[in-house]
Amino acid sequence: MKTLRKELMPISIMLALSIGLVSVVPISRCDYFIIGFLTSACLWIVYAVSWDLLGGYTGMLNFGQMLFVGVAGYTVALIELHFNIPRLFMILAGVAGGTLSSLLISLPAFRVRASYFAVVSLVLPLVFHRVTMTFIKLFGGDYGLNIDRVFRREHLYYAAIGIMAVTVIAIRLVVKRKIGMALQCIRENEETARAVGINVGRYKVIACMISAFFTSLAGVCSFYYMGHVGPDLFGLEGSFDVVIMCVVGGTGSVFGAALGGGILSLVLELMRPVAEYRNVLYAALLVVMMMVAPRGVWGLMKSLFRRRFRNYVQQGAG
């Protein structure tokens, strides 16, 4: 409860933001263009924030965040197409599938250096891509799997807002508690973490599962919104976008990642006309940010604010 009280400020910010986003629907008279954009922005923020739990806080770079989205999407799609069970169970199965798929990355990689994890996370989506392209009858090959619209778009928009708010608050709670401290300790020095009695392997697997859980939740929402899941999710581009969002916003801080997700999904929309240069500009942005401002926009803002504040205090004291 004590932590919850300390987190009152972020929770109220998220609540205000959610109310603001919900009110867009009546204000824009249910304009599907705006709603579509905001839905995808919310989902990108979820991906970025949950990536940050692994990449920013634990120091395990995941170059295949969209893998969870893809697995969750394919699970739901396959159940939708082949079984007739209540939809709630389908969603649960999708989320469970996505979460469990994180074990495929974390179990082989948690015993070894964090940098090996990055390569494993890079390879696994490729394998899934090949699997979907090999068993075309089941997975639909290049076309992926498609279903008819089952939910209204504004309802999915509300769901996306809810998922975003819950994710940001939940991950903030996680990183402010003991587990978050343990994860940051692992990032700074794994040997020390082991020496002070942190079960490094277990914490890594848990962090991976939490990250995958929220991502696949958003993934199921995204699947129902588009009514489509395809092998392009297992490509590098989507996962790279998530990484770049976090790096631009600021790794190792929940609000930084959320900020990056928000900014870059807007940029993504604005760059539609010059789509072919998008990837190269994004990658250049990643490299430049890493070389110039490795703490991201949020880190820059923070240090700026701190400097102002310090001057103010010093003047006051003098």
Added chain:
Amino acid sequence: MLPTVLVYGILWTAINSLIAIGFYLIFSVAQILNLAHGMIIVGGCYAVYVLAAMVKLPLAVSVVGGILSTVLILLIIYLCFIKRLFSAPHSSMLLVTAGLAMIMEQIIILTVGPDTKFVPSMVTGSSKILGVGVSNQGLLTVCIAFSVIALLMLFLKHTKEGRAIRATSQDRDVAVMSGINIEEIYWMAVIIAGMLAGIAGVLVAPIQTLTPKAGWEMMITAFTATILGGLGGPIWGVVLAAAIVAFIELFTAFMIGPAIKEAAAFLILILTLMFKPSGLFGKRRA
């Protein structure tokens, strides 16, 4: 089927070894996990393509140009990015090299195009070995690759610089204490790796159809062979690991389907990381 797998297995062992050894050298000597290595090799392939097919230079000149270009790219990456990141957390190195690989891939797509390209062979014709048809280009590839590897092994074994490189890859701190100039060793490793990448690129270009995406797959092959061979281990360990990867990939391609052969390589990677993370011949803890 068996002779085919044998002949092509040896061909791909040669190529995979060249791809992997460059990656392995930088990784074990300078502790740089260079995610852009595969893309640098592809850069070499495309340099040959551009020089030979678009500028219409003679093939020999283009081949030299391809090798020089990879050395140059790797040196630029090392000097401008990697060197400044040695004191940063290890994740920055991965992020930056991945970003650079992405930039290179996109530049290739924007300038040359995303569709597959064909590079002319250095030699024409084909021969039959064990009743399996192989192009002479393939035979040349195997010969060049194995002689380059043999030369490299001799260099590492018998020269003073080679011994310094091996010492650094086994234990950097002790190497520094014995008076080895680490800076110089890194330079040497980067240049040798660049040359190996260039040779690999030049050799693989006529055999495989070229796509920019292949860079990621090459990086994964290199990484798998490196981990399986073991860091700090001997070069022939990496060659053996490359052979294991090549043969298992070929068997899967024959048994199940060619599209899924990367999954087999990934399985090797996972099993190695789970059960023997230090690799088969590694001398260092993973």
